[in-house]
Amino acid sequence: MHRTPKRYTISPLGVVHSRLRSRSAAPRQGYKGAPSAWVEVFPRAAPAMKGISVGHEIILITWLHKADRKTLLVHPHGNEEVPLTGVFSTRSPDRPNPFGLHRVSVLELKGSRIKVKPLEAIDGTPVVDIKSTLRLSDDR
């Protein structure tokens, strides 16, 4: 048996500023008409932005702070005619560790702010990591 610690602590490294103000206003995925948004990177993490340029694609990992962490089963797409499915085989925001994954393009850089598109995360969503994409065939 492996022993893993029971918990880890993460601190937000940034925050989303968006015109999307509520989950009900947000599209289910970025590609479904999500707007551009600004990611404010906090000062302590700002050096880690070095190398991000306009035109790059990056992956944001967010913490979906409005999620219900007790949800294990959902009706996909909110359609109650679809049988209940485990959240691990969906992109439901409701899940035990509610991470959001967002592949976005960098539109603009201003100090420690990054304008990206498309982003379905709502205003105030914490950003917990940013990664480069890999070559296209291996993006994850």
Place this chain on the structure above:
Amino acid sequence: MHRTPKRYTISPLGVVHSRLRSRSAAPRQGYKGAPSAWVEVFPRAAPAMKGISVGHEIILITWLHKADRKTLLVHPHGNEEVPLTGVFSTRSPDRPNPFGLHRVSVLELKGSRIKVKPLEAIDGTPVVDIKSTLRLSDDR
């Protein structure tokens, strides 16, 4: 200004069982020759697996527990001839919130264990979330 809580707590939902025992033994990315591995999903999260099937592609989010969380700048690919770059524009495991992103295929299911490939995460790596992939053009 948005106010975000200073920290969030995450609990591992599973753990990687792999023949890769150390970071030095692990390829830098899954597609670089990483082996198959078993993901053990812990009982409290096992219901969330419903719907995952052999042949599916899924995305694992891991917690890279051996990472150095103080690293903000790295030489990409460990090559000191490449200028220091911010970790947000790389896939370095060393970063303030050391999440790993792994797109893998499901090879086998056995109870609450999922055999996947390829996975470059080392033995004992905590799994903190599992997601479905989206349609190919929008995977992230």
